[in-house]
Amino acid sequence: MNFPTGAGTDHCKRMKLLPMELILGEVPWIVVLIILPLTGGMACFLFPTISKSLGLLTSLAVISCVWGLGWQLEEDGAQRYAIGGWGAPLGIDLYADGLSLVMVAVAALVGLGISVYSSSYFRRDKANHFWPLWLFLCGALNALFLSSDIFNLYVTLELLGLTAVALVALADGSEALTSAMRYLLINLMGSLFYLLGVAFLYHSFGSLDIAILAQRVEPSPAVWAAVGLISAGLLLKTALFPMHFWLPAAHASAPAPVSALLSALVVKASFYILLRMWLEIFPIVGISFAQLLGLLGSAAVLWGGIQALRQTRLKLLVAYSTVSQLGYLFLAFPLGMSIAWKGALYMLLSHAVAKAAMFMAAGNILAAGGHDRIADLSSITQRLPLTLTAFSLAGISIMGLPPSGGFIAKWLLLEASIQSGQWWWGAILLLGGLLAAAYVFRVVSHVFTQAEATHEAREVPARMEWTALVLALVVIFLGVFASWPLAMMEIGSPFGGGS
């Protein structure tokens, strides 16, 4: 499979390495990806006057680092980097394979969109606080996706949680502060459950590295307790159905770019850890637990969809749509085939980009009209053609209609559910698609009414509208050129070989 970029052609011979390949090959992109956002965050903290340009520069540099890492992984497969040169059991290892490459790519892509959007969203004093926190969150995400040490994952989870809470609390107003407080308490509770699970695993098998644990793990009461604790902590942070109560308020009351990054990236980070643990350390857990996750996922899909239909405010509708879309990711656990995992990862990828575009569109509508009550949106939507196109294109992917990434993901999940004979998960997929169609169309229908455009709507900066549109187009691009990301997922075969 050749990587459709100029540099990575198959037959380049080792002897006459082009200088470009020399640079791309030698630089340890895996470490640069973590250190760059941290240094960017520190620079923004030290020099707040130029924090906006520094932030944009760092986001662009992170995209190019992801490109370099992708090229390296394409060349010589999964990559393990021993920090400090100590090797796994003693030191900490960074591990990059297809799964983490896709996650880092999503974080970089959506991160660039959020950086461009928030460069014109925040006023001066808020911007000084936003940029350092946002770049530290970027660094925490990259560190989390690339680490293979379970205690290191705890520290990155904590770093991620604190930055996310501080960003939610940026929006002044009692509603944002209340949801930030509840979000912080839930985060701390989840992290402590996770840490107790780590303590059990470490004292049972003497190592903190995921790869070593995968070889040594065998069922024992302590491992069952660790599985329960770690899953409970991570499900709490991923806001799966019974534990989703904190998500809508936090995501709806945060500033628009913050709710975009919360729904698109932060919630997915704890799902990624659960997925990584499930694929490597927990295969011994057995079917019953997977069926439970599948049931909770389908309950989330239905409950989130129904709640989204009943909302009167646009941002709450989009937040409940996140609760419902997260349910799809958990449908892959009972299916357990490599197509199902690739489908779930593709759903995660397209949901991140689509939901970021949706929240930006909702932010534009809120900025223009001053309110986001769905009932009387029609006067605002007449004046924001670009934003509404972005919202509807993203809505197509949320629904899972053909030209979008969401469709490819649902297709893979449907194929897996039919192949494995558990057709009811497929039924949940279709039902969820209908619910999504209902609540997306409820918003988009306001475009076709002939309400006169009110004159006092405020002007929305063009950059904010174009970013939402570009992200929505990327989702459609994901639907059309699906082979490239799917090939990217295959590197280092994280999901075990097979179809």
Add this chain to the structure above:
Amino acid sequence: MEALTILNWALDGLLGVSLFSLAWLALASPDIFKAIVLFISFGLLMALAWVRLNAPDIALAEAAIGAGLTGALLLAAFARLKDNSTSVSDGEEIKSHMHHDSNELPK
């Protein structure tokens, strides 16, 4: 040697019971200020437990950060909390604050 193990067991048991009861009292006491003071003493006793588990580094860290600085932060926040509610001019606020304190006991 028999006496030493019994003594060890007695000391460990005593330390364990007092730690648990301190934590229980800190979390269940009606008055917030008393809860904070009990929590600080729980932190200091915890430093003793770390020494018993031959972890001197953690004993230092717990005493300095866990009991000392966390306690200072809690007391500063409690003082500001009192300033907030009393500085609000209208009487209703003070009455409602008193009302809150009275039904602190878990229902």
Add this chain to the structure above:
Amino acid sequence: MSYVYLYALLGVGLFVLGLNALIVHAHLMRKILAVNVMSTGVFLVLVALSSRNEGILPDPVPHAMVITGIVVSVSATALALILMLKLNRATGKNELPDRSRD
């Protein structure tokens, strides 16, 4: 070497005690205290089980993990306290409004 298991059980007890207080009590200051007690419980489990094999010095890796954990929990507590104070100034109450199961 069963005094180690005594402390490990004490750690689990503190964890469950803190969890109970976090769910039951409404006052935010008490919730923050509960989170601190829970984290002390987890650290106790981590360190107690590290000196199970007597003789050689206890395993230093959990000790490093717990020191990192203590510093992380003090920073989380500081952020939580300031957030509680801002919430109190904004809403006048120091409890989360609708105490649905949180």
Add this chain to the structure above:
Amino acid sequence: MDRNRWLLPLLLMLFVGLGYAVLSIPEPVEGLPKMLVDNMELGGVSNPVTAVLLNFRGYDTLLEMGVLLVALLGVWSLGGMPDYHESSPGLVLDIMSRQLVPVLIIVAGYLLWVGADAPGGAFQAGALLGAAGVLLLLCGWRIGNKCSGLPLRILIVLGLGMFVMAGTGLLLIEGEFLQYPPPVASELILIIEAAATLSIGTTLAAMFLGSRPGEADK
């Protein structure tokens, strides 16, 4: 309340389950400490906990300095705390703090130095510096306006910045991120620990103050 009725038994069940799991933890097949002892002389410091904290698992400590910095960023972004009341410090507090602060600073320096081969280290020393800062703040001392801007921020970022600079420097020289060359490892670790102590002390004192110095209560 009905909710509490079934909460207690649930938590008791959780306690019994976790307790049983703790008691039945299998003995780890080969302890990590054995490997650690072999690499100890490469570690540069002889106190095993400091070696693990700063050398073997230095990346954890780097991220954890990031957590401390982010917590302060969050506290400052919430901002607007009423400045800790300016009441003139009582005579006892004033005299006691005049005696205690120098002692605290010396003990912090000692803890930092002794951390290499006895219990101590950057975090304990930083906490003592933070305690000295808290005492000063209680006495009404405030950082001068002219150096409450960039100099204070540099001091706060010093710990993480030094760690990242050392890491990338070693990456360029040694080829591996954060790989201390054994002969010079202990000096490098001491420099990083000193920077970390300074920034931890400042960060903890600033968190006690609650809002960015200068704009106390807008």
